[in-house]
Amino acid sequence: YVSGHTDSDGPADANMALSVARAEAVVNTLIDAGVDFRRLYAIGYGETMPIASNDTREGKAQNRRIIFELEE
Secondary structure, eight states, X not given: OEEEEOOXXXXXXXXXXXXXXXXXXXXXXXXXXXXXXXXOOEEXXXXXXXXXXXXXXXXXXXXXXXXXXXXX
């Protein structure tokens, strides 16, 4: 899985769309690099899974991320 995440700035629906777009961009880059598309799955979580406070600039930067989850 490739999951996209955002900070809490802006509307929740826009953040969800942005997180999906981020994940899809990474998946497309991996496909262009030769990874079999059947091994990839993009998902967006928007602002729903923060790993840091959205009250600081540093926390927001940490929340804007992509995560790779590998399965066998």
